[in-house]
Amino acid sequence: MTKDERYQDASLPLPPGVEESLCRCGGIAGLVEQLPDDTIFEQDCGLYRVLADPLRLKILAMLAVQPLCVCVIKTVLDIADSKLSYHLSVLKKAGLIAGDQQGNWIIYSLTELGSEWVSGHGK
Known part of the structure; x- marks a missing residue:
């Protein structure tokens, strides 16, 4: 059948x-x-897994205010470099943030997807 x-x-x-x-x-x-096609649900689940961490949500909220360097994000979150690096990597891989190398610094900002998510679910 x-x-x-x-x-x-x-x-x-x-x-x-x-x-x-x-x-x-x-x-x-x-x-x-x-x-919708099942792939849409799978993509949404992946995004929700990324967004299921309070630290990552806080990073998105901070970047919604303005682009920031790692040192500012680290100071606000008060976490180890390795932990911050991991969370930034997860957000970047999901397409929610982008990093722009400026001299010795990487300045992180929201991507279009990140901005859409923050404005839709936001602060």
């Missing part, structure tokens, strides 16, 4: 309101067709 056949053969006892609206959208198969 194919996935489409399984969705079409599904006969579930449903509350009247749910059954009517489900019929209007094409049944279970129609509902499934309207869902």
Whole structure:
């Protein structure tokens, strides 16, 4: 049995309101067709894992105020260099921040994705 056949053969006892609206959208198969591709959910889960750490959220909040060098971020968070480096690396890999080398310093700022996330869920 194919996935489409399984969705079409599904006969579930449903509350009247749910059954009517489900019929209007094409049944279970129609509902499934309207869902985003599974890769979207996987990408979102990855982003939420990155954002599940309070230190990383605080870094994003700080960079929403202004771009900052590592020394300022380290002073505010009061954490070891290695721990800060790890968190910045995770945020950078997720595409939420970018680092710009300026002489001896790396200045971190939000990317477009980082700005969108902060403004949507923000401060």
